[in-house]
Amino acid sequence: MSPHPNPPMEVFRGLGVADGISFGLGVCISSGVSDIYQLPLPPEAIAAEIERFHRAVAQAHGELCALRQRVGEELGEELAGIFDAQRLLLDDRAFGDRVAEHIQAEQVNAEWAIYETTTEIQSRFDALDSAFIRERSEDLRDVSRLLLRQLQGIDSHPLSELKEDIVIVADDLTPSDAVRLGRTNVVGFAIEHGGITSHSTIIARSLNLPAVAGLTGIRDRLIEQTQIPLIVDGSAGTVVLNPDQAARARLRHSRIDHERETHQLESAGKLSAITRDGEAVRVMANIELPEEIEESKRFGASGIGLYRSEFLYIERSPVLPTEDEHLAIYRRLLESAAPHPAIIRTYDLGGRKIAREVMETDEQNPVLGQRGIRLTLARPDIFHTQLRALLRASLYGNLWIMLPMVSVVEEVRRFRLQLRAVMEELEADGLPFRREVALGVMIEVPAAALIADILAREVDFFSIGTNDLIQYAMAVDRNNEQVSDLYQPLHPGLIRLIRQVIAHARTAGIEVSMCGEMAGDARLTPLLIGCGLRQLSVSPRQVPKIKGLIRRLSAQQLAGVADRCDGLESAQAIAEHLRQSVHEHID
Numbered sequence: 001m002s003p004h005p006n007p008p009m010e011v012f013r014g015l016g017v018a019d020g021i022s023f024g025l026g027v028c029i030s031s032g033v034s035d036i037y038q039l040p041l042p043p044e045a046i047a048a049e050i051e052r053f054h055r056a057v058a059q060a061h062g063e064l065c066a067l068r069q070r071v072g073e074e075l076g077e078e079l080a081g082i083f084d085a086q087r088l089l090l091d092d093r094a095f096g097d098r099v100a101e102h103i104q105a106e107q108v109n110a111e112w113a114i115y116e117t118t119t120e121i122q123s124r125f126d127a128l129d130s131a132f133i134r135e136r137s138e139d140l141r142d143v144s145r146l147l148l149r150q151l152q153g154i155d156s157h158p159l160s161e162l163k164e165d166i167v168i169v170a171d172d173l174t175p176s177d178a179v180r181l182g183r184t185n186v187v188g189f190a191i192e193h194g195g196i197t198s199h200s201t202i203i204a205r206s207l208n209l210p211a212v213a214g215l216t217g218i219r220d221r222l223i224e225q226t227q228i229p230l231i232v233d234g235s236a237g238t239v240v241l242n243p244d245q246a247a248r249a250r251l252r253h254s255r256i257d258h259e260r261e262t263h264q265l266e267s268a269g270k271l272s273a274i275t276r277d278g279e280a281v282r283v284m285a286n287i288e289l290p291e292e293i294e295e296s297k298r299f300g301a302s303g304i305g306l307y308r309s310e311f312l313y314i315e316r317s318p319v320l321p322t323e324d325e326h327l328a329i330y331r332r333l334l335e336s337a338a339p340h341p342a343i344i345r346t347y348d349l350g351g352r353k354i355a356r357e358v359m360e361t362d363e364q365n366p367v368l369g370q371r372g373i374r375l376t377l378a379r380p381d382i383f384h385t386q387l388r389a390l391l392r393a394s395l396y397g398n399l400w401i402m403l404p405m406v407s408v409v410e411e412v413r414r415f416r417l418q419l420r421a422v423m424e425e426l427e428a429d430g431l432p433f434r435r436e437v438a439l440g441v442m443i444e445v446p447a448a449a450l451i452a453d454i455l456a457r458e459v460d461f462f463s464i465g466t467n468d469l470i471q472y473a474m475a476v477d478r479n480n481e482q483v484s485d486l487y488q489p490l491h492p493g494l495i496r497l498i499r500q501v502i503a504h505a506r507t508a509g510i511e512v513s514m515c516g517e518m519a520g521d522a523r524l525t526p527l528l529i530g531c532g533l534r535q536l537s538v539s540p541r542q543v544p545k546i547k548g549l550i551r552r553l554s555a556q557q558l559a560g561v562a563d564r565c566d567g568l569e570s571a572q573a574i575a576e577h578l579r580q581s582v583h584e585h586i587d
Helices: 041-074 081-091 092-106 110-126 133-152 176-182 198-205 217-221 245-269 291-298 310-316 321-337 373-378 380-396 409-429 444-452 466-474 481-486 491-506 523-531 538-548 554-564 570-585
Strands: 009-011 015-018 019-029 167-172 187-190 211-213 227-233 237-242 282-287 303-309 341-345 398-403 438-442 461-464 511-514 535-538
Touching: 009 217, 015 198, 019 187, 019 217, 019 245, 019 444, 041 081, 041 092, 041 133, 081 092, 081 133, 081 444, 092 110, 110 133, 133 211, 167 217, 176 198, 176 310, 187 198, 187 227, 198 211, 211 227, 217 237, 227 245, 237 511, 245 538, 282 291, 282 538, 291 321, 303 321, 303 535, 310 321, 321 341, 321 380, 321 398, 341 438, 373 380, 380 398, 380 409, 398 461, 409 438, 438 444, 444 466, 444 491, 461 491, 466 491, 491 511, 491 554, 491 570, 523 538, 523 554, 523 570, 535 538, 554 570
Parallel strands: 019 167, 167 187, 187 211, 282 303, 282 535, 303 341, 341 398, 398 438, 438 461, 461 511, 511 535
Antiparallel strands: 009 237, 015 211, 019 227, 227 237
């Protein structure tokens, strides 16, 4: 469908998950299939695009014939017959004609036309309760994927082909999509699902790209047209389609305000983080991508409180990073943070950050499956490369190694044995490293919080990962909108777990910090200081704000506030008491 000559302005409201404001051309990305975008084509390119589709069909047909023959020879005719149905679908003129119609009528690329056609037929299949139809539905998906693979090798259309700035509109985004797309000419994300703690929105914040989630219906709205300009405002949580002149003027003013705020934050970041009664607090930075290393210094972070090393894998996927690639990024982190610590978390793959090159089996419930330290111990061959690079990088600064998803003390002990074996190997290779490096664990599993006194005897530091701790303690999927109201950082049970972890760390004389979203929420900073936390790790841009707030607080007074919160019965009661008390005690 061609775009309306004078389309009206529309405003979609959602949840702002990454601050900032930008303007660009809305481009849809398909759900569940990577690298499929709705790209507008000029009228003169339509005939060539249809021919490109037909060439892909011919190549896919040849591949299916070869595959059928090979399976027939090796496994028998019965199994080879599976591919006959797929060849029939591929040869179906109705399917091919419908794809060509989409290309011509909507002036879009062949990949998107295939995706649309497949979705249309799939919806019809889904409406029929038949085992035979369900099998044809699976065949259709396979044929669609085969065609898309062929098209990617035939003069494929990358996003960089569009000269305009782009806002990606999607049902949801994988972390790898967010990393890859965020480094092209993409200036923002508009997402139907997801939430403030999803890994994709964490990536958006890392790349300083505005993002809004919870935009129900926006993707379907864009699919109806092509070349829709839009404004994504992550601060206000809005996306404006076809903005009028007044909306564009507000965009210009917002950009000026954003630049002014950035300069103010850089100046504020140079100041200390010491409470009114003399308690020093170390405010560190969470880092996902190399782009943030210099930004963390600019905003005054006292070291790196969390480097999520799995994003190095996600950037390179499906190729595993080499030892030299690991070493290069770790050296940058350590040299930038020095003399402060750089806390590097070992791969937290698995869960929603599925690593199919590492995982040996599919899991029905991966969030509760083989992820984090469990995967590290199960696949030492894969993680061996990371451990070698970590130890070699220890020469360049103050390295702290952190283990994710620890739930039993044996996991720490087994990891130490694994680390010791790598040390012996490096010595045999004649490669220098520091033998004494700090080893810590993330407290993000309730069981780990409950045995914090035991774990404290095994490690040098704790870091409380509140994103997962809340999720597991409350039995709430943090990305499920239907139960999002139960994702409560101020739940009395969670506050008690946090206080218990801090108390056990202090008794054992080890460091304890917090690196989840709670740490960067200024509304909760007074409570965390009152609970005894003296080390917080937040996104780089939040560092000056948190430091500025800390200078206005009294740790001694807030300790009493935290004590009183411990006896309250609900998150709402704690929030209200905290609001009133902080208003009284803040300078």
